Amino acid sequence: MHKKITIVGAGNVGATTAQLIAEKNLADVVLVDIVEGIPQGKALDIQEACPLWNSSVRVTGTNNYEDTAHSDIVVITAGRARKPGMSRDELLQSNARVVKDVAKNIAVTSPESIVIVVTNPMDAMAHLTLKVTNFPHRRIVGMGGVLDSARMRAFIAMETGVSPDKVETMVLGSHGDLMVPLPRLTRAGGKNITDILPESKIEEIIHRTKNGGAEIVGLLKTGSAYFAPAASIVEMIENILEIKKEILSCSVYLDGEYGLKGVYIGVPVRLCSAGVGEIIELELKENEKQALSASAEAVKGLIRKLVT
């Protein structure tokens, strides 16, 4: 029996995530969207590729939450993406309406699910999902840090010539302009990047990482990134399914960890079949702590705007 994963939003991120799950034979997939025909058409197209991938999963599309019932994992990608010049935070009110509606539905149809929140501004949307579903907070986790870390790894690989899979890094904080990359903990081919790259180059890479999403939006002009976001979601799914056992930066609800309380923010965690298995508390330097607190304050500011 395959596990069942529902993906809400059959747009660029949702459909690409469905494709990767099917290609890797990870789980049955239900794509849901409000637009009639789009989830059905994309699901059928992916299903028709499964014989070529030697994949035995079922992929279906629907406009009805009843078809998503008893999902093990729900991924929320529904909502608007940024346009050039827009910040993620500008999507707050319109995407909050979408996420509220989605969260209400999944709370009824998949009350035992683990939820991965992707819709931007993601940390605030994860908080909103927690409030609306009333699920235990360990079952709601946001995707941001895996993507930001992957972007930074790609940029370091491009700069050093080291293979991207031999680059390790950790980007903490909110998935936005105040994210907190940690060059101190970044290694390429086993060497710390502070030993192999000049400070000015590291600063450039950090700047490019923080603007990684905007760089793609600026190039595409009509949408935002989806290949690396979908791959990041699938990395989290493989850890929830316990196929992989990694430490990933994910947005989780902090209840005193890192001196922060009542806020979703990106920190290193281990995911497991129960959701967030463990929050790993790194020893942070004073400036890193301050940057993480500033990031958390910004997310809290968005939450306050949502309430009022």
Ligand code: NAD
């Ligand atoms: P997209 O426009 O391609 O797709 C969004 C889909 O959501 C559309 O098909 C739309 O019909 C659907 N939708 C809208 N309202 C809905 C509702 N109430 N119920 C179900 N479906 C609904 O956008 P995209 O590129 O796939 O991005 C989706 C979201 O993910 C955006 O908010 C984007 O900013 C965010 N995103 C986040 C990250 C991250 O790292 N957290 C990365 C990339 C994109």
